[in-house]
Amino acid sequence: MFPKLGGLLASTLAVFPFIESCSPVVPHYFRAADVSRTVTLAQVQNDLGKFLSKGTQIFGPSSPNFANATDRWAQSSMPANIEVVIEVAQEADVAKIVRYCYQNSIDFLTYNRGHGLKNTLAKFQGIQINLSQLTGITIQPDRNSALFQGGVYADIVIDTLWEQGYIVSQYGLISDDFLSLNVVLANGTTVAVDSSSHSDLFWAMKGAGHNFGIVTSAYIKIYPKVVSTWHYHNYVWSQQQLETVFEALNKFQGKGQIPALMGVNFGQFSIYPTINATEAILTWSFAYDGPAAAAEELLAPFNAIPNISSTMGDVDYADLLVAQGTDSNSASCQPGPFVGSSAWLQTYNVTSQRQIYNSSNEKIAQNPGLAAGARVFLEGYSTEATQAIDPGTSAYPHRDEYLLVFILVATPPSLVSFSQAWADETLALWRESEPGRRPTTYINYAVGNEPLESIYGYAGQLPKLRALKAKYDPQNKFRWYNPVVTD
Structure with a gap:
C-alpha cells in the first residue's frame, strides 16, 4: 500500500521566502535533454556551498549518507546517475540550486520520500535536491489552515495534526484543499500560486504539479477532528x-x-x-x-x-495506519x-x-x-x-x-x-x-507504458497542460515523473 500523503508537497507546492521577482516566463523553448551536462561534487561545493544556508549538506556517492538519501521505494526506477545530493536546510536554498542548474544546463530532481514507479525516473542524471529537512507544519491563526513545508509526508502530517485536534481526510483530495502554493519554477524564479495569482498555474498544479515546479511549502485547509477514535x-x-x-x-x-x-x-x-x-x-x-x-x-x-x-x-487516527498494516514500516510499504x-x-x-x-x-x-x-x-x-x-x-x-x-x-x-x-x-x-x-x-x-490521456484525462486537459508547460517550463526541466511533454 502506498502512503497517500507520501511526498505530499515536493512536486506540487512552492517557495516561501522570495529570492527573486522576475517574470516566470522563460524566453526560449528547447529540449533540456539536448543540453544537460555532468557535474562533480567538488564543482558544486565550490560554486554553491557558500551561498546555501547553514545546515545544508552537499555530498556525493562516496558519502555514507548517499545510499539512504537516494533510496527509492521502487528500486527498478532508481535514477541512472545521481552525481550530487543537496539536502537543503531552508526553503530559500531550493531556488538558489534550481537557478544554478538552469544557468549551467544541469538536470535536477526533487526528492522527498522516494516514491514512484515511473520508468522515466530511471533516466535521470544530475543533482538531486532533498527536502527531507523541510518538515515544518504551522497551524495558522485562523485555525482553518496550516503551512506545510515540502518535506512532509503521511506519518508527520497525520501525527502532527491529530495531536493538535485536526485532520485532513474526509474532505476530498488534498489538492482540493490547497489555498496557496510557494513554487520554485524551472529557471529558479519563486512565485506564490493561488486562485488569483498565476491562476492558470494553480489549476495545473492541482493534478499535474510535478510538471511545473517544486513546492517548498503550501497553505492547505485543515479541519477539526469530530471524534476521538x-x-x-x-x-x-x-x-x-x-x-x-x-x-x-x-x-x-x-x-x-x-x-x-x-x-x-x-x-x-x-x-x-x-x-x-x-x-x-x-x-x-x-x-x-x-x-x-x-x-x-x-x-x-x-x-x-x-x-x-x-x-x-x-x-486514534494517528494509529490507524499501523492497525491496518499500511504504515511506512509495514510489509506492503517495503521497497523492492x-x-x-x-x-x-x-x-x-x-x-x-x-x-x-x-x-x-x-x-x-x-x-x-x-x-x-x-x-x-x-x-x-x-x-x-x-x-x-x-x-x-x-x-x-x-x-x-x-x-x-x-x-x-x-x-x-x-x-x-x-x-x-x-x-x-x-x-x-x-x-x-x-x-x-x-x-x-x-x-x-x-509505471510508464500508459497513454498520457489515461493519466491526465480525455476532456482537453492534456493540450491545456502542454500550453502551460511551454509558458512555465519551456525547457522541460520537470520531465522525470509522468511528463506531459516527452523527449
Whole structure:
C-alpha cells in the first residue's frame, strides 16, 4: 500500500521566502535533454556551498549518507546517475540550486520520500535536491489552515495534526484543499500560486504539479477532528469466499457511493505462508470515522461471510495506519524491484476478479520465488467530497473513478519479462471488465507504458497542460515523473 500523503508537497507546492521577482516566463523553448551536462561534487561545493544556508549538506556517492538519501521505494526506477545530493536546510536554498542548474544546463530532481514507479525516473542524471529537512507544519491563526513545508509526508502530517485536534481526510483530495502554493519554477524564479495569482498555474498544479515546479511549502485547509477514535475491522477470507465478498462490496459501495464516514476500505490477494503456502488469501480492511456500533452496522454483510480471521478495534487516527498494516514500516510499504500495472474501476466485475485471482496462483506456481513479493491491491475511498468539486477547478481528471486497483510483483532481473506479462494480463482483465470505458490511470501508480490521456484525462486537459508547460517550463526541466511533454 502506498502512503497517500507520501511526498505530499515536493512536486506540487512552492517557495516561501522570495529570492527573486522576475517574470516566470522563460524566453526560449528547447529540449533540456539536448543540453544537460555532468557535474562533480567538488564543482558544486565550490560554486554553491557558500551561498546555501547553514545546515545544508552537499555530498556525493562516496558519502555514507548517499545510499539512504537516494533510496527509492521502487528500486527498478532508481535514477541512472545521481552525481550530487543537496539536502537543503531552508526553503530559500531550493531556488538558489534550481537557478544554478538552469544557468549551467544541469538536470535536477526533487526528492522527498522516494516514491514512484515511473520508468522515466530511471533516466535521470544530475543533482538531486532533498527536502527531507523541510518538515515544518504551522497551524495558522485562523485555525482553518496550516503551512506545510515540502518535506512532509503521511506519518508527520497525520501525527502532527491529530495531536493538535485536526485532520485532513474526509474532505476530498488534498489538492482540493490547497489555498496557496510557494513554487520554485524551472529557471529558479519563486512565485506564490493561488486562485488569483498565476491562476492558470494553480489549476495545473492541482493534478499535474510535478510538471511545473517544486513546492517548498503550501497553505492547505485543515479541519477539526469530530471524534476521538476511528473504528477498524480487518478480515481474512479464503478463496472460496471470493465471489461472495466482491458481491457484498459492490452492494456496499455502489458506483461512487461508499458511505462518507467509511473513509477507506481496501484489500489484496497475496500468499501468507502461515495460512497457505501455495494459495493466495483475500484480506480486507475497513476504517470508519466514528464509533464501532455505527461501523459494524454497515459491516453486517461482511460479518456474515465465514472468515479465517476477523479483528477489530478503535484507535486514534494517528494509529490507524499501523492497525491496518499500511504504515511506512509495514510489509506492503517495503521497497523492492517492482514490476506492476494499475487501473481505475467504477465497480468490481466478480468474474474478472476470479480470473485475476486464479491467474495469480498460476503464476506463483510457475515461479514460487515470487510469492513473497507479489500482491494484487484493491482500494476504495469515500468520494462524496471529491465528486462535489467542480472538475473545471483543477487538472485532476478522475472524479468519476471510484476504485483503485493495481498489481505489484517484486521481481529479480531474470524474471522481469515474466512478471511484466503477468502485470499486463492483469491490467487487460481489469480494462475488459468494464467494456466501453476508456483506460484510466492514477498518476501516482503509473509505471510508464500508459497513454498520457489515461493519466491526465480525455476532456482537453492534456493540450491545456502542454500550453502551460511551454509558458512555465519551456525547457522541460520537470520531465522525470509522468511528463506531459516527452523527449
